[in-house]
Amino acid sequence: MKRQTTKWIALLTVCTMLTGLLTGCGTVEPDKTDTNAEQSSEQNTASEGAKSNAEEPNAEAESQTPEETTGIVYPLEGAGTLTWGMQRNANWSERHDSWADTHFVQELQKNTGITITMEHVDNADGMKLLLAGGKYPDLITFNLNVYYSGKEPKAIADNIVYGMEPEFLQENAPDYWAYLEENPSIKKAITTPEGLITCFAMVRGDEILKSSYTMFIRDDWCEQLELPIPETADEYYETLKAFKEELNVEIPLCVTANALINLLDYGILTSPFGIASRGAYVEDGKVKLGYAQEGYKDVLAWLNKLYEEKLLDPNFTTIEQNIVDSNILTGVSGVSSGSIGSKMGVLLKTNAEQDFSLAAVPSLVANKGDTAMFAHYDNGLPGTNTYITTDCKDPAAAAHFLNYGYTQEGHMLYNFGTEGLSYEMVDGIPTYTDLIMKNEEGLSVSQAMSEYELAWWGGPFVQDRNYILQYYEWEAQREALDTITKTDVAKYKLPNTLISEENQDEYANISSEINTYRAEMELKFIRGEESLDNFDQYLENLKNMNIDRLIEIEQEALDEFNSR
Amino acid sequence: MRDKSKGYRIFTVLNYILLTLIAVVCLYPFYYVVVASISDPESLLRHSGLLTHPLKEITLDGYRMVLSNRRVFSGYRNTLIVLAVGLVFNMVLTVLGAYVLSLKQLMLRKPLTIIVIFTMYFSGGLIPAYLNIQSLGMMDSLWALILPGAISTSNLIIMRSAFYTVPDSLSEAAEMDGANHLQILVKVMLPLVRATLAVLVLYYGVSHWNAWFGASIYLRSDSKYPLQLVLRNILINSDSQDMMADIPAAYSPQVMLLIKYALIVVSSVPILCIYPFLQRFFQKGVMIGAVKG
Numbered sequence: 001m002k003r004q005t006t007k008w009i010a011l012l013t014v015c016t017m018l019t020g021l022l023t024g025c026g027t028v029e030p031d032k033t034d035t036n037a038e039q040s041s042e043q044n045t046a047s048e049g050a051k052s053n054a055e056e057p058n059a060e061a062e063s064q065t066p067e068e069t070t071g072i073v074y075p076l077e078g079a080g081t082l083t084w085g086m087q088r089n090a091n092w093s094e095r096h097d098s099w100a101d102t103h104f105v106q107e108l109q110k111n112t113g114i115t116i117t118m119e120h121v122d123n124a125d126g127m128k129l130l131l132a133g134g135k136y137p138d139l140i141t142f143n144l145n146v147y148y149s150g151k152e153p154k155a156i157a158d159n160i161v162y163g164m165e166p167e168f169l170q171e172n173a174p175d176y177w178a179y180l181e182e183n184p185s186i187k188k189a190i191t192t193p194e195g196l197i198t199c200f201a202m203v204r205g206d207e208i209l210k211s212s213y214t215m216f217i218r219d220d221w222c223e224q225l226e227l228p229i230p231e232t233a234d235e236y237y238e239t240l241k242a243f244k245e246e247l248n249v250e251i252p253l254c255v256t257a258n259a260l261i262n263l264l265d266y267g268i269l270t271s272p273f274g275i276a277s278r279g280a281y282v283e284d285g286k287v288k289l290g291y292a293q294e295g296y297k298d299v300l301a302w303l304n305k306l307y308e309e310k311l312l313d314p315n316f317t318t319i320e321q322n323i324v325d326s327n328i329l330t331g332v333s334g335v336s337s338g339s340i341g342s343k344m345g346v347l348l349k350t351n352a353e354q355d356f357s358l359a360a361v362p363s364l365v366a367n368k369g370d371t372a373m374f375a376h377y378d379n380g381l382p383g384t385n386t387y388i389t390t391d392c393k394d395p396a397a398a399a400h401f402l403n404y405g406y407t408q409e410g411h412m413l414y415n416f417g418t419e420g421l422s423y424e425m426v427d428g429i430p431t432y433t434d435l436i437m438k439n440e441e442g443l444s445v446s447q448a449m450s451e452y453e454l455a456w457w458g459g460p461f462v463q464d465r466n467y468i469l470q471y472y473e474w475e476a477q478r479e480a481l482d483t484i485t486k487t488d489v490a491k492y493k494l495p496n497t498l499i500s501e502e503n504q505d506e507y508a509n510i511s512s513e514i515n516t517y518r519a520e521m522e523l524k525f526i527r528g529e530e531s532l533d534n535f536d537q538y539l540e541n542l543k544n545m546n547i548d549r550l551i552e553i554e555q556e557a558l559d560e561f562n563s564r
Numbered sequence: 565m566r567d568k569s570k571g572y573r574i575f576t577v578l579n580y581i582l583l584t585l586i587a588v589v590c591l592y593p594f595y596y597v598v599v600a601s602i603s604d605p606e607s608l609l610r611h612s613g614l615l616t617h618p619l620k621e622i623t624l625d626g627y628r629m630v631l632s633n634r635r636v637f638s639g640y641r642n643t644l645i646v647l648a649v650g651l652v653f654n655m656v657l658t659v660l661g662a663y664v665l666s667l668k669q670l671m672l673r674k675p676l677t678i679i680v681i682f683t684m685y686f687s688g689g690l691i692p693a694y695l696n697i698q699s700l701g702m703m704d705s706l707w708a709l710i711l712p713g714a715i716s717t718s719n720l721i722i723m724r725s726a727f728y729t730v731p732d733s734l735s736e737a738a739e740m741d742g743a744n745h746l747q748i749l750v751k752v753m754l755p756l757v758r759a760t761l762a763v764l765v766l767y768y769g770v771s772h773w774n775a776w777f778g779a780s781i782y783l784r785s786d787s788k789y790p791l792q793l794v795l796r797n798i799l800i801n802s803d804s805q806d807m808m809a810d811i812p813a814a815y816s817p818q819v820m821l822l823i824k825y826a827l828i829v830v831s832s833v834p835i836l837c838i839y840p841f842l843q844r845f846f847q848k849g850v851m852i853g854a855v856k857g
Contacts, residue, residue, distance in 0.1 A: 090797055093786060094633060122780040122793065129694045129781050322609075322821075330610050350609060350818060 072174060074409070075113030076400055082392075083137035085119045087127060089457065091450035102451050107418055111409065114401045131160055136389035138398055141459055143383040144199075151498055152190070152198040155387070162388040162395050163196030172396045173403035175410075176200060179462065188564055189381055189496045199385035200402040202458035204378065206465035207485055213376035214484045215268050215337040216344055218328075219359035221247060233272035233302065233364050240311040243334045253306065254313045254324050254333035257523070263337055264290075264299070267374025267489070272366040273298040276373040276492040280554055283492060285562075287554040291518055292542050297535040300525040307526055317523060335361070340480050341471060348474050360480030363487050377489040381496065384458025405461030414461035417452030432470050445471070497557035510550045514542060601626050601825035605818035626826030629819070633798065636830070639791035642706065646790060647772045650710045654768040655761070657714050662723035663749050668732070684717040690781075697782055708782035709775065709790065716771070719764050726760035727753055766842045773835055795827050 092102055098118045099105055109116055119137045121127045127142050144161070145151045156163040169177045180187040180197070190198050204210050222229055222239065225246060230236035240252040255263065263269045264278035270290060276283065278290040278299075290296060306312040313319060313333070327333040329351055338344060344358055363372030388398045404410035416423035416430045423430045432449075434440075439448045449456040455467040472478050499507050521538050524530035568576075596615050600608055604620035611619060630636060664670060665677055687693070693712065702708040730753055738748045754761065776792040783789060789797075 088786065088797075090800075093797070094635075097785060097787060120784060120786070122783070122786075122789075122797070126781045129691065132691045133694060133698050135698075326610055350606070 072400055079113040081115040083117045083119050085137035085140040088120045091447050104452050112401050112404050136391040138392035141386045145383045153192040159390050162390050172399035175406040176403050179406050199387050200460035202384045203462045204380040205462040208465055208481050209463050209468055210378050210380055211376045211484050212339050214360040214480055216358045217361050218334040220357045221334055236364055249334050251313045251333045252311045253335045254327045255336055256319055256321055257317045259337045266376040268363045270299050271372040272364050280494050281492040282494050287558055292547050301532050303526045304528055340477050345477055358476055360483040362483045372487040373492055375484050375487040375489045377493055386460040402460040415455040415464040415467055422452035495561055497561045499557050503553045507553050510546050514545050597825050597828050601829050605822040609818050626822035629823050630826045630830055635794040638787055639794035643791040646709050650772050653714045658720050658723050662720050666724045666727035704784040709778050726757040730756050795831050
């Protein structure tokens with residue numbers, strides 16, 4: 001008897017430890033994703049000129065690109081080998097040891113005449129260390145603006161990235177240069193204060209590619225209640241209330257704390273209160289911080305009201321994304337947020353056979369008919385740029401190779417793959433074949449895409465709008481795109497500014513202190529743990545933490561950017 | 565127990581109930597993972613709350629997909645290589661190091677010990693370590709997972725403390741009989757600290773089994789990835805919460821969920837099998853190491 005008990009205890013100990021191990025595995029990654037998300041939401045790319053850009057669709061601009069005017073003829077003759085550093089991606093790494101083994105890169109090598117040797121790292125940390133290690137591949141594709149302190153110009157100053165003189169590009173990458181000349185806002189965003197071009201940029205070739213994050217709602221419920229999709233803050237409130245009272249929806253608005261922050265950062269909930277975004281934005285040439293404005297009190301008060309009336313999930317600070325998903329799928333919740341492709345699309349697909357539909361909620365406004373100030377927007381430069389490194393023996397050859405993505409032929413290969421295989425021209429529109437959309441070998445759409453093209457990720461080319469229109473398989477997703485792209489975000493969005501080197505430490509110190517305090521207070525205000533009467537005290541405290549200096553530094557950076 | 569008071573018996577019963585509850589709480593996540601791994605993924609995604617039995621029909625698709633992943637088996641192989649070779653290095657070096665530091669007559673013993681302990685609290689940091697591995701030519705080699713962590717300082721201290729507990733007179737007697745240090749170590753000391761040895765094998769073994777970070781930065785080719793890194797990569801791809809770009813994930817979330825749970829089971833089974841057998845050394849050995857500082 002006693003022996004057996006001991007055995008049981010032994011077994012239990014084992015399981016306890018195992019549990020520890022298992023939970024250990026699970027918790028590592030979400031944190032990481034959080035920081036990435038945080039970073040990315042703070043990251044701004046491109047410039048104010050994006051608006052003028054919007055008026056002439058880039059797709060048109062591309063086709064005007066004079067093809068090989070200065071005579072780079074592909075395949076290149078006597079071209080050598082290039083090493084290319086890149087993160088491994090599961091979309092292809094389950095089938096291939098190296099990206100170079102995919103059909104796409106085989107074609108790329110054949111068409112350009114360059115032989116490619118890949119150097120893969122496992123994750124962003126691996127790439128950062130590779131850069132710290134002092135020996136680089138000839139080319140790297142990476143987001144230096146997010147993962148390298150001091151961004152691209154610092155990488156040039158640190159002698160990692162080969163900074164390109166305009167003359168160098170004119171001579172060795174004429175198609176890319178022509179594209180930059182036609183799109184000065186893009187050019188400005190990737191030019192250092194010294195006038196060097198940093199990279200071969202991944203460019204969003206159309207306005208609809210620049211926004212992908214949205215709030216969405218069960219529009220079938222709205223129809224049932226004969227309510228329109230909410231546009232104003234009041235309508236939104238009424239809709240949530242109707243969900244709760246008339247349809248007995250338990251948690252009308254279900255989001256994680258991070259998603260709520262996204263909704264505020266992307267201005268989806270802040271416009272009705274006269275604030276473009278919770279974070280930094282530009283108004284009349286001045287940098288403003290949403291969370292330090294008087295009007296932010298109204299935003300918090302409004303959220304507090306939603307929270308108090310249990311319209312917003314009472315557990316939003318602790319809830320996990322998969323619970324949010326399951327709440328939406330099972331009708332426990334009616335409103336949530338996420339990316340149009342990887343969230344909305346997935347939810348629609350999962351519930352395809354149910355009575356279930358979703359529609360995007362536009363960024364809210366104060367009065368019906370107003371244009372919202374802000375939305376999710378990446379200024380056309382997502383950041384996964386391709387760089388020639390200082391270890392590259394023949395930068396000219398590398399530039400010849402990278403230029404290919406900006407030629408008409410390269411544009412088609414990078415975006416759609418091989419004609420007759422992965423796409424066909426249907427009424428003048430490149431259309432993915434069943435090889436991509438309904439793969440017989442059981443590859444998912446994104447896996448199949450990764451075999452034949454690169455539009456799903458990023459590289460040295462201009463992303464085509466027809467990619468996203470087909471990647472968004474559902475009508476509701478394409479409508480969502482339409483909904484969220486009708487804002488003034490280009491006017492308010494802070495461009496890809498660069499904090500000057502002497503200010504960087506001070507900036508980091510002030511902002512980390514303020515961010516901690518602010519994040520804590522926001523949640524307290526929303527959950528009513530701190531009365532909004534104390535909001536003035538909160539502003540006062542921000543002042544004492546030197547927020548004015550923070551704004552001043554950002555303003556200097558903006559002025560410097562505008563003067564380029 | 566029979567002659568104990570009534571109060572004591574009630575206490576025992578309550579105690580057992582409480583401990584059983586705690587055990588259930590600890591066991592449940594594991595049970596959940598096993599049940600989830602054979603549930604219908606669609607219903608699983610929709611499911612919230614407690615999971616008591618497999619949902620809908622039992623499916624082994626998750627396991628089929630995991631085992632058909634071309635990197636799972638090479639991952640197992642690499643992990644076992646690192647485990648086997650790593651353990652030999654770990655144990656030999658740790659025992660030798662600890663033995664030397666435990667000798668009372670060792671010159672400069674105090675300063676040497678302090679220098680060793682210093683490394684427990686301060687390290688050069690990630691980048692210097694990376695540069696070091698790079699210039700030692702261990703990039704993209706399994707040696708990078710074995711040599712840098714060959715001695716874990718805290719384990720060395722545990723081992724040294726275990727040697728302390730052996731009375732000096734034993735080694736002195738051996739010395740009188742003409743034994744040299746190697747003989748004293750192998751024939752006298754080691755048999756007396758078997759429990760601690762078993763614990764260290766476990767500590768080192770588990771750390772090798774769980775390690776992925778070193779592999780993710782030092783290895784370039786995925787054919788050399790250990791199991792945990794392979795699993796991690798598969799798991800991470802289920803999180804497509806990349807705000808920066810709406811990058812599609814490789815699988816649909818239902819499938820991902822299934823794969824995820826199957827993976828956890830596949831990767832934990834070996835450790836689960838080994839633990840109970842080492843457990844009896846575990847309690848004893850940890851105590852020995854801990855009490856004597």
